Amino acid sequence: GENVEQHPSTLSVQEGDSAVIKCTYSDSASNYFPWYKQELGKRPQLIIDIRSNVGEKKDQRIAVTLNKTAKHFSLHITETQPEDSAVYFCAPPNPDSNYQLIWGAGTKLIIKP
Amino acid sequence: EAQVTQNPRYLITVTGKKLTVTCSQNMNHEYMSWYRQDPGLGLRQIYYSMNVEVTDKGDVPEGYKVSRKEKRNFPLILESPSPNQTSLYFCASSLRVMNTEAFFGQGTRLTVV
Numbered sequence: 559g560e561n562v563e564q565h566p567s568t569l570s571v572q573e574g575d576s577a578v579i580k581c582t583y584s585d586s587a588s589n590y591f592p593w594y595k596q597e598l599g600k601r602p603q604l605i606i607d608i609r610s611n612v613g614e615k616k617d618q619r620i621a622v623t624l625n626k627t628a629k630h631f632s633l634h635i636t637e638t639q640p641e642d643s644a645v646y647f648c649a650p651p652n653p654d655s656n657y658q659l660i661w662g663a664g665t666k667l668i669i670k671p
Numbered sequence: 672e673a674q675v676t677q678n679p680r681y682l683i684t685v686t687g688k689k690l691t692v693t694c695s696q697n698m699n700h701e702y703m704s705w706y707r708q709d710p711g712l713g714l715r716q717i718y719y720s721m722n723v724e725v726t727d728k729g730d731v732p733e734g735y736k737v738s739r740k741e742k743r744n745f746p747l748i749l750e751s752p753s754p755n756q757t758s759l760y761f762c763a764s765s766l767r768v769m770n771t772e773a774f775f776g777q778g779t780r781l782t783v784v
Binding site (some may be wrong): 589590592594598601602603604607610647649650651656657659661662663664 | 708712727729772773774776
């Protein structure tokens with residue numbers, strides 16, 4: 559969407575290394591920041607989310623950090639494994655609507671063996 | 672088991688022949704939506720519904736209709752399908768539109784010839 563920028567569009571990392579994907583949004587009033595994972599041929603699924611009252615949230619090898627001043631939030635995956643290969647989407651709220659999210663264009667993460 | 676169920680999973684049809692893709696959720700969610708996913712374009716919202724009998728257009732509503740007569744069902748109707756509607760379609764539901772996880776159906780791969 560025009561109010562969301564997701565980078566990079568493709569990321570290739572060696573197995574065991576870390577991966578970081580960044581999502582920049584425009585609405586300073588946004589207070590919910592989710593990341594979804596879509597494996598090849600499957601449906602998107604929520605992997606982690608963060609609310610605006612915290613700066614970081616971790617769940618095992620996955621973490622999300624939020625920088626409200628700079629209006630971006632990032633997905634961090636440590637010790638990457640082959641099953642982390644997928645397309646990842648951020649989906650912050652649409653600043654022009656109370657009833658929609660804006661989906662990033664997606665980042666294809668490739669884990670090299 | 673909590674789930675969103677779409678049918679059919681695959682459909683090949685001819686131009687102009689009306690079709691309906693069904694979507695049902697068993698989680699008593701208020702919010703439901705339809706997306707189409709095309710290569711390089713991410714997820715684009717077609718229509719959404721905030722509750723029974725309340726629907727609104729998303730970003731790409733042309734050529735589609737929806738209805739929400741019951742809370743659990745949100746069918747997508749293509750009155751006169753055209754080849755440019757060939758796509759992968761996902762239905763999703765969430766407890767509320769904001770600040771809650773979106774649960775996706777398995778997807779429907781539609782081909783219009």
